[in-house]
Amino acid sequence: MSTRVGIGYDVHQYAEGRAFILGGVEIPHHRGLKGHSDADVLSHAIADAVLGALGEPDIGYWFPPTDASIEGISSLKILEKVAQIAADKGMKIVNVDSTVVAEAPKVNPHREAMKEKIAAALGLTPDLVGVKATTNERMGFVGREEGVAAMAVASVEKV
Numbered sequence: 001m002s003t004r005v006g007i008g009y010d011v012h013q014y015a016e017g018r019a020f021i022l023g024g025v026e027i028p029h030h031r032g033l034k035g036h037s038d039a040d041v042l043s044h045a046i047a048d049a050v051l052g053a054l055g056e057p058d059i060g061y062w063f064p065p066t067d068a069s070i071e072g073i074s075s076l077k078i079l080e081k082v083a084q085i086a087a088d089k090g091m092k093i094v095n096v097d098s099t100v101v102a103e104a105p106k107v108n109p110h111r112e113a114m115k116e117k118i119a120a121a122l123g124l125t126p127d128l129v130g131v132k133a134t135t136n137e138r139m140g141f142v143g144r145e146e147g148v149a150a151m152a153v154a155s156v157e158k159v
Contacts, residue, residue, distance in 0.1 A: 002158040003094070006052025010044040013147040022100065022107065022148075023114025023131060024076040024121065029105040033148060036065040040075035042131070042150045046096050046118060047075070049154035050082045054089055079121035091156045093122050097130035098152035103145050107133035 018032025021040045033039035047059045056062075062085075063070055063078055086093055096118070100107050107114075111133075115126040122129070136142035142149055 003155060004053045004055075004091075004157070005153060005155045006049045006054070008045040008048030008050075008052060008152040008154070009149070010041045010048065011141075011147055011149045012039045012041045012044075014145065015039075020105065021075070022110070024074070024079075024117030025110050025113045027105050027107075027110050036071055037063065037073045037078065038075050041148050042098060042100055042114070042152075043075035043079055043118065043121075045150035045152040046098055046122075046154065047078050047082045049096060049098075049152040050079075050086060050093055050122070050156065053154050053156040054086055054091060056085060076117060076121040079118065083122045086156055087159075090159050092159050093124060094155040094157050095124070095128040095130070096122065096152055096154040098132065098150060100131070100133040101136055101142050101149040101151075102133065103135050103138065103143060107131070 012033035014031040015034035020029040020032045021038045023042045115129045119126040119129045
């Protein structure tokens with residue numbers, strides 16, 4: 001089989017005093033997200049989707065939170081590494097699609113910038129990157145604005 005698909009999911013809690021980074025874009029918001037890296041929940045979900053399509057372990061394996069040398073790393077660097085893993089396996093990323101689940105901030109005004117940054121990191125054109133957003137209708141941890149979730153799918157194929 002030459003085409004494969006993977007799924008990714010990630011969540012991060014809100015944190016005071018951090019920038020809110022989503023899809024490699026800093027979005028004005030009164031809180032950021034907590035994490036060892038820049039806590040870009042969207043990029044993490046996409047990375048896991050690509051890694052899953054490749055049959056590889058998740059980003060925690062490739063970028064362990066115990067590794068002090070990568071503390072604060074841009075998640076775009078994580079996406080670049082995932083693209084390199086695909087290339088090393090003789091695979092190319094065909095496309096990704098994703099959904100951010102958050103009550104705030106609004107994602108749509110930043111959608112095109114996110115698509116461009118994610119595409120550049122993965123070696124794609126922006127039209128091959130889907131970024132959508134929804135709320136959780138005020139239910140659960142997302143609805144209580146305790147954190148943000150993201151899910152993604154990716155397809156890869158043999159070069």
